[in-house]
Amino acid sequence: DIVIIDWIELIVVVIVAVVGVIAIVVIIVAVVIITAAVIIIVIVAIITSVVTGTIPTVVVTAIIVVD
Incomplete structure (x- = not known):
């Protein structure tokens, strides 16, 4: 029995x-995905701002969210 x-x-x-x-791995993956998404958004926003010659509010919003 013992x-x-x-x-x-x-x-x-x-x-x-x-x-x-598994939970830790899921959290790490989620953080990585979120970070990648933010970086992509920022890059796209920067490209957009360079093309249009203006700084879109997306960059400001993304920076605020990151901070």
């Missing part, structure tokens, strides 16, 4: 650890 209980505890610990790792 062995069975230990196995159950071990399985629970492993599951919790795996879920924790």
Whole structure:
């Protein structure tokens, strides 16, 4: 009985650890994607501003959001 209980505890610990790792990975991926999106938006905004000769509000908004 003791062995069975230990196995159950071990399985629970492993599951919790795996879920924790997955959660961390998901968060990291989400942050990377968001960062990439912001960078892309800023680059597009800069290109747009260079082409049009004006600074679009997107750049200002993006900078505010980042800060």
